[in-house]
Amino acid sequence: MKLAxxxxxxxxxxxxxxxxxxxxxxxxxxxxxxxxVGCETTLCGACTVLLDGVxxxxxxxxxxxxxxxKVVTIEGLEKDGVLDAMQQGxxxxxxxxxxxxxxxxxxxxxxxxxxxxxxxxxxxxGGLDGNLCRCTGYxxxxxxxxxxxxxxxxxxxxxxxxAATAAPGAGRHA
Amino acid sequence: xxxxxxxxxxxxTIDQALAALAEGGEGTKPLAGGQSLIPVLKLRLGSAERLxxxxxxxxxxxxxxDGDPLVFGAAATHAxxxxxxxxxxxxxxxxxxxxxxxxxxxxxxxxxxxxxxHADPAADWPAAVLALEAVLVARxxxxxxxxxxxxxxxxxxxxxxLAPGELLVEVRVRRPGAGGTAYQKVRQxxxxxxxxxxxxxxxxxxxxxxxxxxVGVTGVADRPYAxxxxxxxxxxxxxxxxxxxxxxxxxxxxxxxPLSDLHASGEYxxxxxxxxxxxxxxxxAGLAPA
Ligand SMILES: Cc1cc2nc3c(=O)[nH]c(=O)nc-3n(C[C@H](O)[C@H](O)[C@H](O)COP(=O)(O)OP(=O)(O)OC[C@H]3O[C@@H](n4cnc5c(N)ncnc54)[C@H](O)[C@@H]3O)c2cc1C
Ligand code: FES
Ligand code: FES
Numbered sequence: 001m002k003l004a005x006x007x008x009x010x011x012x013x014x015x016x017x018x019x020x021x022x023x024x025x026x027x028x029x030x031x032x033x034x035x036x037v038g039c040e041t042t043l044c045g046a047c048t049v050l051l052d053g054v055x056x057x058x059x060x061x062x063x064x065x066x067x068x069x070k071v072v073t074i075e076g077l078e079k080d081g082v083l084d085a086m087q088q089g090x091x092x093x094x095x096x097x098x099x100x101x102x103x104x105x106x107x108x109x110x111x112x113x114x115x116x117x118x119x120x121x122x123x124x125x126g127g128l129d130g131n132l133c134r135c136t137g138y139x140x141x142x143x144x145x146x147x148x149x150x151x152x153x154x155x156x157x158x159x160x161x162x163a164a165t166a167a168p169g170a171g172r173h174a
Numbered sequence: 175x176x177x178x179x180x181x182x183x184x185x186x187t188i189d190q191a192l193a194a195l196a197e198g199g200e201g202t203k204p205l206a207g208g209q210s211l212i213p214v215l216k217l218r219l220g221s222a223e224r225l226x227x228x229x230x231x232x233x234x235x236x237x238x239x240d241g242d243p244l245v246f247g248a249a250a251t252h253a254x255x256x257x258x259x260x261x262x263x264x265x266x267x268x269x270x271x272x273x274x275x276x277x278x279x280x281x282x283x284x285x286x287x288x289x290x291x292h293a294d295p296a297a298d299w300p301a302a303v304l305a306l307e308a309v310l311v312a313r314x315x316x317x318x319x320x321x322x323x324x325x326x327x328x329x330x331x332x333x334x335x336l337a338p339g340e341l342l343v344e345v346r347v348r349r350p351g352a353g354g355t356a357y358q359k360v361r362q363x364x365x366x367x368x369x370x371x372x373x374x375x376x377x378x379x380x381x382x383x384x385x386x387x388x389v390g391v392t393g394v395a396d397r398p399y400a401x402x403x404x405x406x407x408x409x410x411x412x413x414x415x416x417x418x419x420x421x422x423x424x425x426x427x428x429x430x431x432p433l434s435d436l437h438a439s440g441e442y443x444x445x446x447x448x449x450x451x452x453x454x455x456x457x458x459a460g461l462a463p464a
Contacts (some may be wrong), residue, residue, distance in 0.1 A: 061212070108279065
């Protein structure tokens with residue numbers, strides 16, 4: 001079937017089998033491997049992308065269901081070499097170790113802040129319950145989201161360039 | 175995990191969907207949010223020759239919460255219901271239940287009608303529609319709409335009153351009168367499905383005499399059920415501590431063969447349903463937690 005979809009602001013058209021999952025389309029057809037496959041059973045959230053602006057688990061959406069839609073993956077957040085505020089928050093607060101869960105975490109966390117710009121720590125933990133991390137114990141992820149919330153609140157201007165900051169692990173936990 | 179091949183069609187109206195269902199016969203399956211059906215197809219626990227995507231039928235997604243009854247299109251997502259301020263004002267039980275399903279990503283896709291049609295014995299919506307005595311509206315080929323009382327809908331393990339070729343199109347919920355509502359569940363910690371869940375609607379006035387009680391229970395038996403003994407023990411009675419405690423003891427009355435799996439034994443589920451049933455009753459009655 002013909003699939004026409006906009007991914008990270010770029011229009012694509014491909015002939016696909018109806019059974020093709022969105023996550024496989026993104027990774028294998030478009031080569032956007034930032035969207036990860038963890039559990040394949042809708043539990044871990046590593047495959048989270050934005051579909052028409054809302055986070056979904058791309059392992060449990062058919063590519064053809066995204067026909068006519070706009071998809072945003074982790075690759076679509078950085079603009080002109082400047083990280084999105086949430087990416088920057090993960091960088092500054094050391095919100096990742098192996099990084100496997102990170103793309104999904106970041107997209108889910110952005111949506112959380114879009115709906116609730118000033119969440120409490122509990123609301124962050126509850127709001128990210130569709131995303132599992134095997135490394136961090138979550139604390140630094142929660143810190144990163146709260147940090148991004150503060151920064152977003154402080155200015156609507158783009159976050160500072162990552163080049164301006166030190167290596168991962170710098171920032172408040174250095 | 176890749177499903178076996180199938181065809182796909184995306185009708186734009188309910189009539190087109192019904193015609194395609196009639197023409198396709200048994201191998202044609204409606205696809206709503208896909209949050210139960212796609213996992214089933216991926217694990218190859220089930221198969222389909224053709225999926226009919228209900229996600230592109232605007233009339234199936236509408237939520238009308240300004241009148242009485244409230245009317246929910248079958249393809250309204252859990253998240254759309256969770257986020258609706260009008261639903262929160264008119265029927266807070268629906269908002270509470272919607273917000274406790276799975277996680278946000280699942281709620282962005284999963285639908286009210288898909289959950290009811292799937293009829294998982296641990297799903298949340300069934301408890302709510304049973305407590306509220308909702309009416310489920312189905313349509314089949316050439317037939318006029320058929321109304322099915324929620325309490326007649328769940329027929330057995332993952333089996334419902336929907337006939338082959340029928341679509342669930344609408345859920346109608348009478349606006350609850352003055353009083354309180356609550357949903358308590360113990361979540362299976364990976365998926366969020368209910369190990370035991372109890373939805374309560376209590377209608378009462380300043381005298382605290384219960385005019386109507388509705389109690390729906392999920393996660394405990396092979397199908398979700400209305401706890402009739404609890405409702406009977408409360409209706410016409412003053413909602414005091416002792417009455418609620420006595421009624422809560424009846425939450426699992428008549429359950430002979432409770433669900434039992436690696437997450438929780440049958441006995442434990444019965445215990446949880448009683449304890450959380452009492453908590454839900456207390457919240458709905460406006461009493462402090464015990
Ligand atoms: C990891 C995970 C966690 C979950 N946690 C919870 C939870 O905590 N609580 C909970 O209640 N649920 C939970 N769910 C299930 C989720 O709520 C599903 O969205 C829901 O059960 C099915 O709705 P759907 O719209 O996705 O339906 P689909 O998956 O598209 O369809 C399910 C079935 O219903 C049929 N169907 C769909 N719509 C109609 C219709 N209008 N008329 C007739 N037949 C129809 C389909 O043919 C299919 O057989 C979870 C699912 C996953 C994967
Ligand atoms: S890979 Fe999709 S939720 Fe885990
Ligand atoms: S950083 Fe390794 S899984 Fe989260």
